[in-house]
Amino acid sequence: MYFIDPHVHMVSRVTDDYERMARMGCVAISEPAFWAGYDRGSVDGFRDYFRQLTEFEPKRAAAVGIQHYTWLCINAKEAENVRLSREVIAMIPEFLDRPNVLGIGEIGLNKNTPNECQIFCEHLELAARTNELILIHTPHLWDKFKGTHMIVDMLRENSRIQPDRVLIDHVEEHTVRLARDHGFWCAMTLYPTTKCTPARAADIIEMYGDDRIMVNSAGDWGPSNPVAVADFIQELRRRGRSEAQIRKVVYENPLEFFAKSSRFRFTPPEAR
Amino acid sequence: MTSPRPAQRILENDFLSMRCLILDLAAALDRVDRGKDRASIETHQQLELLRGGLAILQADGPGRAEKVQMLFSDAYRPGWNKG
Numbered sequence: 001m002y003f004i005d006p007h008v009h010m011v012s013r014v015t016d017d018y019e020r021m022a023r024m025g026c027v028a029i030s031e032p033a034f035w036a037g038y039d040r041g042s043v044d045g046f047r048d049y050f051r052q053l054t055e056f057e058p059k060r061a062a063a064v065g066i067q068h069y070t071w072l073c074i075n076a077k078e079a080e081n082v083r084l085s086r087e088v089i090a091m092i093p094e095f096l097d098r099p100n101v102l103g104i105g106e107i108g109l110n111k112n113t114p115n116e117c118q119i120f121c122e123h124l125e126l127a128a129r130t131n132e133l134i135l136i137h138t139p140h141l142w143d144k145f146k147g148t149h150m151i152v153d154m155l156r157e158n159s160r161i162q163p164d165r166v167l168i169d170h171v172e173e174h175t176v177r178l179a180r181d182h183g184f185w186c187a188m189t190l191y192p193t194t195k196c197t198p199a200r201a202a203d204i205i206e207m208y209g210d211d212r213i214m215v216n217s218a219g220d221w222g223p224s225n226p227v228a229v230a231d232f233i234q235e236l237r238r239r240g241r242s243e244a245q246i247r248k249v250v251y252e253n254p255l256e257f258f259a260k261s262s263r264f265r266f267t268p269p270e271a272r
Numbered sequence: 273m274t275s276p277r278p279a280q281r282i283l284e285n286d287f288l289s290m291r292c293l294i295l296d297l298a299a300a301l302d303r304v305d306r307g308k309d310r311a312s313i314e315t316h317q318q319l320e321l322l323r324g325g326l327a328i329l330q331a332d333g334p335g336r337a338e339k340v341q342m343l344f345s346d347a348y349r350p351g352w353n354k355g
Contacts, residue, residue, distance in 0.1 A: 149348040
């Protein structure tokens with residue numbers, strides 16, 4: 001079965017991972033900008049990173065037949081440097097006409113601090129002004145329930161943000177309703193220890209339905225599995241789900257959301 | 273996409289993996305008990321949380337997973353950004 005991984009940090013992965021993903025059926029990925037493992041020191045550091053996301057990674061992905069899309073921002077972990085964050089937000093429009101850019105992301109909260117909230121709102125303003133899609137990171141562990149609520153509050157307080165153009169990521173059992181009830185898209189992340197397992201993600205689909213929801217690996221430089229979406233497909237097959245039901249979550253839903261970006265161009269594997 | 277499978281089939285299919293999860297947890301708690309100065313952590317917040325989680329598992333469903341998530345979550349205060 002073909003699938004799309006809507007959240008994976010391929011700059012942190014080797015080419016073997018691209019090849020493995022392609023062999024498993026991955027035909028497209030989207031790669032949000034994120035934290036490099038250290039705080040970057042200047043806006044030029046981000047400019048170089050955005051070039052990597054818009055120039056080099058699409059070529060590396062295309063070499064194995066995967067279509068590469070991306071999202072731009074400064075991650076919440078670096079939002080405590082408000083001055084640098086504002087320089088990066090001001091620089092992002094330089095890249096918004098690149099063909100593989102889907103929008104602003106992954107923005108959000110990490111420790112739910114006032115500075116993170118301020119920079120999140122400034123990213124929202126940029127997205128509203130430029131009519132970009134938004135991809136949102138929700139905090140890990142203890143902070144997730146509170147932070148997801150805070151994020152939804154800030155989104156709803158900005159009247160120019162359309163919920164169906166926002167994807168709230170890393171939802172789990174205690175946050176999935178919050179995202180869906182307010183009309184946002186959402187995604188579950190399949191991680192080895194934190195976030196969701198394939199079985200729990202399948203449970204959430206069974207309980208809350210398969211509209212406006214997708215799954216991703218969020219593969220990065222930490223413990224993670226870039227072919228986790230294939231494990232989720234196997235879990236649904238084990239439960240007797242039809243191929244059409246599975247395809248909706250792992251292929252059609254990401255396509256429907258991405259297609260809201262005016263730059264999104266996708267060639268189905270059958271048409272190549 | 274509601275679950276169409278009979279409960280007995282789900283139980284029998286998942287029994288070994290559930291048994292494995294319980295054994296892993298039992299062994300991890302034994303590991304803690306074998307540690308030095310075990311008595312000093314009797315009221316440790318993390319141990320209390322694990323006990324709370326086990327109590328949720330023993331209670332009737334549904335929604336055990338969500339209840340465990342809430343046990344391990346900071347509280348949200350509506351109106352946090354007002355005034």
